[in-house]
Amino acid sequence: MKKDDDNSAKKETQGMTVRKSGNFSEWYNEAVLKAKLAGFAPVGGCMIIRPYGYAIWERIQSALDTSLKKSGHRNAYFPMFIPEKFLHKEAEHFEGFVPEVAWVEEENEKYALRPTSETIICDAYSKWIRSWRDLPMLVNQWCNIVRWETKVTKLFLRTREFLWQEGHTAHATKEEADAEVMKILDFYVDLAQNHLAIPVLSGRKSDSEKFAGALYTTTMEGLMPDGRALQMGTSHNLGQNFSKAFDIKFLDKDGKEKNVWQTSWGVSTRLIGAVAMVHGDDRGLVLPPRIAPVQVVIIPIIFEEGKGAVLDACKKVKERLGKDFMVELDDNDAYSAGWKFNEWELRGVPIRIEIGPRDVRNGEAVLVRRDTGEKTAVKLGGLEKAVKDMLDSIQNSLFRKAKKFLDDNTVSASSYEKLREAIGKRKMVRTSWCGSPDCEEKMKGETTATIRVMHPLGKKGAGSGTAKCVCCGKAAKHTVYIAKAY
């Protein structure tokens, strides 16, 4: 399982060698490794998140944590060790998670390394919550998670340990829990679309795909370039399932003792993988400016003559832009400008600024967009505005391009034959479903695709009386989106 963590250093091949339109999976690995986002760990199924990858995670954390705090959520930290008996308390939950649990044992106890923390947090809530005054309880934690899977490792997408946030809330009524689930899903969709520049379909999961122990699960799903859907975040209404199993009761204003209603929700470092897949190209990563750890890289174009003036100009530009943007000046003498162009392209930095002797004479700088390669000479006086406008333009353009891909690859299927054909072509298929587990099972068995979302938000439901289930022909209850998935 030990793999080469740093191709570029070892093989001395700097750039990408695989095309995105060729072997997508190999392209992804190469792009992630060469951008130094992450590497394979010397531990089966684990990854190392390298500083550049972690810096993206910090920007994601910062964006989401701000939304969570503004809406009254507070962070906490619960033990990663979950007593075995806790996992048993909610039967569906136990069945859903136990197959992929890693255990630590001592004489009389056996602890699971948290695959998720509902149970240990519910135990705490059963002690902390007494009265309606204690509600809502809105707690989140940022932590590591262990799922001891044996499938193939995929950096950011499938590893035995990953980082995430998990929110756990308790409310007095189902309505409040419903509202919380939607509020969080909105935060997630905002994060995906407005920060990661990835368009998503959001809505409910079918019962067979919901979180183990939940009343219902909502999700946001992106469509990756290989035509497979990626679940990018989920927000669950746990109903009173856990609160009954863990006896979480409160004295309500009416003097009656009631079980709380709960939600839980999470997004993980998987989001970084989604960004790499959706926006990258044959030269490596392309990062959306709002989550890029370096938004602008300045590269001096140096000849012996005028070297000092060029470096001075670069430093001044760095100082100026550093006030508003995340800027790096790459004045390392050991590498050529050409090498640096390739390197920062691999890493997906949105804007490269080139400054050479002629630019100094003209009072200009050359801005190069990572996403299109377009070059623009800009007068130094208007640099801040030009950079800001270009970053905005890149952010918007990445989203539009990804949205077009999603739209172009989402097709309607009115018959089972058309569904199979579209799935074969790796499309996201919009169709109608009667709601029966038998039809769902049949579609999944025959196409290996699954219902990713039903009742997509902002779309009219299909159960208006006219639509028929694509599988059995009976009256449909749900509009569903079906695709193969990661």
Next chain:
Amino acid sequence: MKKDDDNSAKKETQGMTVRKSGNFSEWYNEAVLKAKLAGFAPVGGCMIIRPYGYAIWERIQSALDTSLKKSGHRNAYFPMFIPEKFLHKEAEHFEGFVPEVAWVEEENEKYALRPTSETIICDAYSKWIRSWRDLPMLVNQWCNIVRWETKVTKLFLRTREFLWQEGHTAHATKEEADAEVMKILDFYVDLAQNHLAIPVLSGRKSDSEKFAGALYTTTMEGLMPDGRALQMGTSHNLGQNFSKAFDIKFLDKDGKEKNVWQTSWGVSTRLIGAVAMVHGDDRGLVLPPRIAPVQVVIIPIIFEEGKGAVLDACKKVKERLGKDFMVELDDNDAYSAGWKFNEWELRGVPIRIEIGPRDVRNGEAVLVRRDTGEKTAVKLGGLEKAVKDMLDSIQNSLFRKAKKFLDDNTVSASSYEKLREAIGKRKMVRTSWCGSPDCEEKMKGETTATIRVMHPLGKKGAGSGTAKCVCCGKAAKHTVYIAKAY
């Protein structure tokens, strides 16, 4: 091991019942539990860091992370699973940590849950580092740590799982590694003294107390109110011990292949325990303003008459102060003002602002300092300045008070008898030591106190030729500070 996590809710006793000058250990537990900083987990030896405690950790993280990033350090994340064979590579390191390791096993592998991450990071560095151009490598990670101790649990001070940051750097020369060790120790001392308001002694550890596998260890130590020293942060020069064991070599500018020099360093959630111990009083926590999650709490003093005007005034004050400070308005109708006073005192909020009908008429607010209880009526026009000045004054005053305690309880001992006597009185003892492990062992065996720091920074060494070892009478090499420790 299952304990009551929330005394206040269950026993309905709101305030402190134990005096700090009485049973210090019980006082500490009660203060931490009632302030809702942390609770005992239903997992042997583990704690839950509750939102209020975690918010302090976030402020500590923010202060330190800013210093680290400004000085070029970058965060990353390495797996928590350490292959057993890695721990074996550095013999001293193995012996030091294996007794307290928790293991996860699968068929052909055995993984330690990281007690610290030197080994797995060294393995990565052996792949990432090729040339002098890759140095210095300055990486930090914020993560959870597992030390499967069987001693009694003490919230924040001794738990099987805790949170920390661990820095791991690689350098071309010993001198650069030495400088890094000192730079980090300076950051730690700044954090302790200027943020936590805790004076510390800093300097080197003796060989017997150094980090397992290090060349030498530096530390900062605080003196707790019970006269025991607390190690609050350590910064190690690892020399080339790990770089030889893990074969971390670089091609230097002179064309020669060399082993890197390394450092590692960390502070943990233990710092929160130190803050509680040092500053707390008989009414609960007292938090230094620079790490208090709530710096100012506004409590309306409400009578039926003029209730609206009081609440309006409180909201306006909150809005104004919220721009510069971390402010909470406690307008919860369910509790009396007196109950709230006690509650926010328990939680150690630096300033309480009371606004009642008479204050509204007079255009005033009453500011109450948590540390002294002093009340000051302030005209609303000058509120921001008054709050800022009072927060500064509290921060300084807490430090001065703790410094006086440290100074008053640090005594010099010129004879072994005086050393024993002073240790018996729970003092921090300044004395001289010849440097021999035998004398160190003897002192430890007979007094249960240990050398906490030697060669304290900013003090003249004792090895000037005149001082004698307090134990054997031979020429002293080091000024040392000896105390019982946590």
